[in-house]
Amino acid sequence: MTYHRPIRPAIRNVSRRAFLAGVSAGSFVLSVGLPALAQEKKYAGAGMPNGLREDVKLFVAIAEDGTVTVVCHRSEMGQGVRTSLPMVVADELDADWARVKVAQAPGDEARYGNQDTDGSRSMRHHFMTFRRMGATARAMLIQAAATSWGVPAGEVEAVNHELVHQASSRRIGYGAIAKAAAALSVPASVKLKEPAQFRYIGKEGLPSIDGMDITTGRAGFGIDTRLDGMVYAVIARPPVYGGKVKSFDAAEAMKVKGVLKIVSIDSTPPPSEFGPLGGIAVVASNTWAAIKGREALKITWDDGPNGAYSSDSYKAAMEASVRKPGKVVRNQGDVDAAMAGAARRIEAEYFVPHLAQAPMEPPAAIVRAGDNDCEAWACTQAPQATKTRLAKFLGVPLEKVTVHVTMLGGGFGRKSKPDFIVEAGLLSKAMNGAPVKVTWTREDDLQNGYLHTVSMERLEAGLDASGKLVAWRHRSAFPSIASIFASNMKLPAAFELGMGLVNLPFDIPNIRAETPEAEAHTRIGWFRSVANIQHAFAIQSFVTEIAQALGKDPKDYLLKLIGPARKINPASIGDAWNHGEDPALYPIDTGRLRGVIEAVAKGANWGRTLPKGRGLGIAAHYSFVSYIAVVADVEADDKGTIRIPRIDIAIDCGPQINPERIRAQMEGGVIMGVSNAMLSEITFKDGRVVQSNFDGFEVARMDSAPREVHVHLVPATDYTMPLGGVGEPGVPPVGPALANAIAAATGKRIRQLPMRRQLAG
């Protein structure tokens, strides 16, 4: 269906990936609630599709040998959730960590509640439910032991995997009493530990639960699944989004030894949502034969309307569009009047190209499609969307679809889209139910993906005679992720606006944000930290540019713009989305933003005297309800070659569950930020992606990554504070901190990513 010129009531509760659950192609409007039908707004996990489940008998099992198994219903992609969720249960349960195991839940939201692993919110949404389940299990064990001993439950303690009755010196292991405990009814309420009693939560030193499997090659990723009778496929997909096969000749491909069958897959017309791109599949007895068979295919493509998409001309068009007014998405004071009366105006435009998530495990999935059922093994961030799309495309009932969630070899948003799993399902059907593994080659991953958008940001500042910043205008043009769900979506969705554009927490009297239209010509998707990337790059570069123009210290000037410590209701500054969180619990706290800036400045020894060719840059950004600041330290040699000796990053994410993994996520966020800022870009010519592998699409390597990354964790004052995310928010401030550092080191201001292009020559 098409959906032209929608009437736009306020978009309600567009949690970042709310589209995923049961929303069919083109029904983006589902998230637009008509006021008369609006229900009471739910927040956080409860506001997610299929909500939260809290059932100790479902999530926690204790075997007779004492092994505690915690079910992890989130996808593990390096963020450590398979360690961190069990940690929470083990703490409240007083379990011995050495006897705790994790079991991966299959995709089943009716049973487990929402399973979309995205938005940096697994711990934010599940900390309390997992604490309560751990405490409930402990209470049931205590009750069972007390009953068996004939003593009051209040006299029985749980101590490191044992129940102890001090008065009678009796003790019994968890395993020995587990069966009796399981027979008890679940208590309606339980007492949680005081944070001072935590033994795992917030503590260092726990090894990752998957460490041994990973270091021995036994960890099972999606691409590693093997089934009896399995065959292997690669697919030649239309090189242009919206294109399809005009004609093909498979005669040579069929001659390749090992090739079993050539299968034509229908192309899903744009907006293709999570539907397959279509094309010609080569099914073979091994991956190599399938790849060789694909090389031998002769295909003529019908490119369709996106065949003219070219990055050069698109950039020029975006430049023109941000120089004209766009849709006003935040308006505070009177920017036009303030600009007109300004003694001085400063303006700048910033460009961020398309980026590919490029997880090291490319999309890969195995599906066995039966007559009226199907079973998938897949590296998916979205098990429920996988189920619903398999049911739809294979024509089987939803309850007959089983989705096994494997380990993910990186996700970064790419694996929130199950198109590759649907492909495997269609091919299994074409192979009469034989299990089919579809592997995306790296070329496929870069050329047929769901890219981070391409963006142009124009910023204008008006200063009065005293140098005070009185007017701020930000125009942000980029094709929206909404464009994969509905036709003619040329404006950002609410969640994209709430990623650093409208929710600018600066103390400036006149602020306006506008969004000129931008049309998508390729599939746009979530990329770790999403629209925060371009918004933080522009805003935080601009702040230092203004500071430098005024001859002020960039850190002091950033603090001045943020203004005094205060709590801002996001809705009051145009952000109705607020990451799906209750604005009362999650205001924007400028005091915490100031705090991370001070912490990172201290850690990086901001303000120190530097030799020639060396420079520090600073940036801060609030995203995924966490506060982050970064200082980059760069060094330019005589030829202009840039090295990054050190990056410091400070985070205030509220209470910390697994500090070691928070630190790891910050380190990783910094390095992905370095890739985005310095190296990576996807460009188009004639509708086709130019880059094909890691030679053209460059990412940070050991020698181009910062030699040192220092993480500064700002401790939470108490565990009643809401949690912030850690998977994504490390990324956005890195790019501007680097641009600011390079400007400090070289005098050269770079406003277009990746910076390596501007540095060359």
Added chain:
Amino acid sequence: MAFTIKLNGQDRSVDVEGDMPLLWVLRDVLGMTGTKYGCGAALCGACTVHIDGVAVRSCQTPVSDAEGRAVTTIEGLSRDGTHPVQVAWRELNVAQCGYCQVGQIMSAAALLADNPKPSDDDIDAAMSGNICRCGTYPRIRAAIHRVAAGGRR
């Protein structure tokens, strides 16, 4: 065609096309999935194995080139995950998603066998062929230094 390789100390014969990369022989024919596909073009290092003790990219090594030679994969680096590099990797919680880490470990093991006390520049030179998209480079560097210093400190 039949090819015999000495895989993790045992002779293994496979009947495949000679141009099939060792990577796919290991993964699809022999079912040894510890060695990973990442790029198919020797650009990312996920598929790193040792041939006669030297780190090579198995995605660009035709099985015919491995004929009669000693191939070591992650499954054969140690019997039980106790190679010093594997131990250091766990002690420092190097891995995030873990997918590239097999290749990283194989490259690091080859580096340390060749150069027991690598400098930071040596590490850059030996490890820059291995991409980690999660960004574990600082910990990989630290883990290599830890092994060079004799393990746990």
